[in-house]
Amino acid sequence: xxxxxxxxxxxxxxxxxxxxxxxLIEHHPDFFPIYTVQGRWHxxxxxxxxxxxxxxxxxxxxxxxxxxxxxxxxxxxxxxxLLEHRQHDRNVHDLGFIFLNTYLPWYQLTGDQRLHDVxxxxxxxxxxxxxxxxxxxxxxxxxxSLFIDIMMNVPIIYYAANETGDAELRRKADAHCQTTRDxxxxxxxxxxxxxxxxxxxxxxxxxxxxxxxxGDSAWARGLAWSLYxxxxxxxxxxxxxxxxxxxxxxxxxxxxLPADKVPYWDFDADLTQPPPLGAQKESSAGAIAAxxxxxxxxxxxxxxxxxxxxxxxxxxxxxxxxxxxxANETPGWExxxxxxxxxxxxxxxxxxxxxxxxxxxxxALTKVVLADRGQQ
Ligand code: GLY
Numbered sequence: 001x002x003x004x005x006x007x008x009x010x011x012x013x014x015x016x017x018x019x020x021x022x023x024l025i026e027h028h029p030d031f032f033p034i035y036t037v038q039g040r041w042h043x044x045x046x047x048x049x050x051x052x053x054x055x056x057x058x059x060x061x062x063x064x065x066x067x068x069x070x071x072x073x074x075x076x077x078x079x080x081x082l083l084e085h086r087q088h089d090r091n092v093h094d095l096g097f098i099f100l101n102t103y104l105p106w107y108q109l110t111g112d113q114r115l116h117d118v119x120x121x122x123x124x125x126x127x128x129x130x131x132x133x134x135x136x137x138x139x140x141x142x143x144x145s146l147f148i149d150i151m152m153n154v155p156i157i158y159y160a161a162n163e164t165g166d167a168e169l170r171r172k173a174d175a176h177c178q179t180t181r182d183x184x185x186x187x188x189x190x191x192x193x194x195x196x197x198x199x200x201x202x203x204x205x206x207x208x209x210x211x212x213x214x215g216d217s218a219w220a221r222g223l224a225w226s227l228y229x230x231x232x233x234x235x236x237x238x239x240x241x242x243x244x245x246x247x248x249x250x251x252x253x254x255x256x257l258p259a260d261k262v263p264y265w266d267f268d269a270d271l272t273q274p275p276p277l278g279a280q281k282e283s284s285a286g287a288i289a290a291x292x293x294x295x296x297x298x299x300x301x302x303x304x305x306x307x308x309x310x311x312x313x314x315x316x317x318x319x320x321x322x323x324x325x326x327a328n329e330t331p332g333w334e335x336x337x338x339x340x341x342x343x344x345x346x347x348x349x350x351x352x353x354x355x356x357x358x359x360x361x362x363x364a365l366t367k368v369v370l371a372d373r374g375q376q
Contacts, residue, residue: 003372004372006318010317014063014066017059021358024056025079032053033056035352038352039332045349046346049140050092051098052355053086053098054097055356055358057082058105061076062359063362064109073109076105080106090129093147095122095125095126095153096122096154096156098122100119103122104159123160127172130175130176131143133199134146136197144198144199145195146197148185148194148223162236177242191218191226191249193207193215194207213266214268221265223289224292226246226249227253228292231243246296262286263286264279275350282341283320283337283338283357284337286319288356289313290312291313291364293309293316294368336362337361339351340357342354
């Protein structure tokens with residue numbers, strides 16, 4: 001596809017995204033949904049954990065960035081402000097998701113010191129999850145648990161460390177990345193969702209999962225979190241050992257994608273079996289990985305990998321902008337991207353729109369459109 005044709009197609013998808021988000025906030029003001037039920041955001045379903053507020057507000061910042069719209073800026077500021085108290089939230093491991101997609105673009109746009117202070121506090125709060133025995137940031141479920149998802153949040157600790165020069169923050173962030181790499185990132189580049197540690201000795205005990213097929217399987221979203229997370233950490237540190245992990249994840253990703261480039265929910269799912277445990281697509285993992293691969297294509301030292309990562313990201317986004325995934329031809333569907341999965345075994349948000357899928361899809365498309373315009 002020619003780049004002008006691709007830009008037009010991605011811009012149309014983003015304009016559809018703007019309409020869907022505008023409709024959501026008009027119908028349900030100040031509401032932060034996580035996943036749809038039969039395409040509807042408002043329902044009584046369980047949250048499991050409250051981690052996605054930064055994605056709704058973050059999409060508004062992405063829309064503002066692409067369009068320069070003061071309406072989107074005002075909405076983004078309002079929805080970001082509603083999250084400010086979460087800078088002190090010690091119950092989740094998701095403060096990077098919440099603040100790097102909201103307060104960081106807000107601060108970068110305005111230079112307001114108060115916003116900077118919120119980012120630093122969020123980094124300090126997340127660092128309080130550090131377990132000296134084991135050398136990792138504990139997940140929200142238990143002290144003995146490390147999640148691959150935390151790789152997307154540890155960047156806020158690096159951000160705070162870089163801005164303040166606080167060596168303790170840097171030590172904890174580095175240790176977490178190292179422990180994650182050495183325990184739940186496998187030699188072949190795939191990842192486990194969770195690692196369990198002995199609280200007495202700090203010794204790594206086993207791979208497990210909550211949202212994947214098995215402890216020893218490759219849950220697609222977890223792999224996308226790792227790929228993009230290590231790439232972000234490389235961007236913040238310049239330390240090439242983290243680039244190597246991200247590339248290892250990416251190489252597994254590229255080698256295991258199905259023909260249409262949109263992953264199934266777990267790379268070890270038995271595709272002869274029906275959804276949800278078998279051949280269930282997971283568009284949000286595709287969107288996260290596409291956004292990460294676009295960055296990694298700029299970071300890798302290998303021209304061949306750069307071309308392959310970028311080409312795969314574009315092919316994934318091309319697939320996600322067809323009506324099979326984009327909800328633009330699905331009347332009554334309130335999300336942007338269909339066929340995402342939140343939590344299969346709890347039966348939450350399976351084959352639905354999920355708020356992080358919406359955000360990373362919008363982020364990835366925006367990167368391509370802005371680059372085509374010569375902006376970044
Ligand atoms: N637990 C975060 C996720 O669903 O990826």
